[in-house]
Amino acid sequence: MEKIPLGAWDFAIVGFSIAILLVIAYFSGKEEKDTADFFLARRKIPVWAACLSFVATEISALTIVGVPATGYRENWQYLQFFIGSASARLFIAFFFIPAFYRYNCTTIYEFLRHRFGPATQYAGSVFFFITRLLASGVRLYAASLAVSVMLGWSLGQAVLLFTLVAIAYIAFGGIKAIVWTNVFQSLSFYIAGLATLVFLLFHIQGGFSEIWRVAGEGGRLKLLNLGWNFQDPNLLWIAILNGFFGSMAAFGTDHELMQRLLTVETRRESQKTLTMTIVAVLPLLLTYLSLGTLLYVFYQQNAGLPLPENSDKILSHFATHVMPSGLKGLVLAAILLASIDSPLGSLSASFVTDIYRNLMKPSGTEAHYLKVSRICVVVFGIILGILAYECRAFEGMLWVAFKINGVTAGSLLGVFLLGLLTTRSGNRGNVVAMVLSSVTMATLLVLSEKKIIGLGWSWLIVFGTLSTFVLGYVLGPLLDKKSQA
Secondary structure, X not given: OOOOOOOHHHXXXXXXXXXXXXXXXXXXXXXXXXXXXXXXXXXXXXXXXXXXXXXXXXXXXXXXXXXXXXXXXXXXXXXXXXXXHHHHHHXXXXXXXXXXXXXXXXXXXXXXXXXXXHHHHHHHHHHHHHHHHHHHHXXXXXXXXXXXXXXXXXXXXXXXXXXXXXXXXXXXXXXHHHHHHHHHHHHHHHHHHHHHHHHHHHOOOOXXXXXXXXXXXXXXXXXXXXXXXXXXXXXXXXXXXXXXXXXXXXXXXXXXXXXXXXXXXXXXXXXXXXXXXXXXXXXXXXXXXXXXXXXXXXXXXOOOOOOOOOHHHXXXXXXXXXXXXXXXXXXXXXXXXXXXXXXXXXXXXXXXHHHHHHHHOOOOXXXXXXXXXXXXXXXXXXXXXXXXXXXXXXXXXXXXXXXXXXXHHHHHHHHHHHHHHOOOOOOHHHHHHHHHHHHHHHHHHHHHHOOOOOOOOOHHHHHHHHHHHHHHHHHHHXXXXXXXX
């Protein structure tokens, strides 16, 4: 089957979407005067907007492209992680968020300074930079890969487009631009997903009964994975544990998502925002997993059609070769918008608030800090683009992102839980605990990938959290006592 070129409607939809981003950025950023505007929007964002912003950030291009690919290549067991994720959101709402508002934090790593000391704050920020840059590099690669297929561009050209647009609107508009463009982005995810779902349903022969039969025989409808094989990361109870710990780390200790929750005025509004995301995210996950299943059935019924050499391209390949003009533009716009929502705002916030203000220029003016914040968006954008381009050798990108996250996220979560659930003191000891834990998790991941040990990657964040918590609890008072002697 020959590639169906993009039509006028496709380009119009994509052009309109990007124009909306830039217009929002202009009106959001033209009156910004200080970092309270740039990083927190002065906590004046409505709850519903913060909720949709959180959803758009959580979903990302990795979900838009990676979840259908997982449903197409595997089954529905990815949904098991959401059980733990939903539980984690409730835990964060009632244990994490009150502490962040109590200390009026601009970034969540300021809590670590109040609770333990500056060394723990700096370590938390550095771990955030490492975790977020690597994981977001995979996310940006996912979008660039899909767009390169649909537009016929090289991967490098697609990465460059996303990087430039993201830098332009975030550097000017700050968190207000991010939140309000996120609202537009999240709506595009729903529309594109449902439109593609309906299109597939009308182009699969035999209706629901045939979909159920073909997908069932192909093992694509498996939801629960029961058993006790420690090497299988998709076992129900392991997936729930990973979803719980992973979401606590992603939502409670990763400033990219928590930044959205700090833009509302009060603690209660922030808690309400996070709990609302459970209801808002689930329909999207169901939609994009369904797309993967229907794509599998479609290509089973049309076995003569060519398939992409990399299954991660399945949605963009289908849109390019099968979908008509207009619908193709909706999918392309959703992928574009999902990728442009990058972590540049939160990375800039953490660097300027946690490190630059404290270590490099503690007596600067707000105008100076605002200027540095915008420069940081540019620098981090370039780094992110380079990382995304280097991801081109991987397949199964959804799991690659989880593995990267598992190495360092447990260290962050462990030290936050130590601060929230105990009264234990410590500062330098926490840093040692975080480093030792992340090195151990990296070693376990390498040994697991090389089949030297039988350990599913989803254990990494669980073990990392527990080891950091225990080591910090034991080493903190000892090491800090010696440093004071």
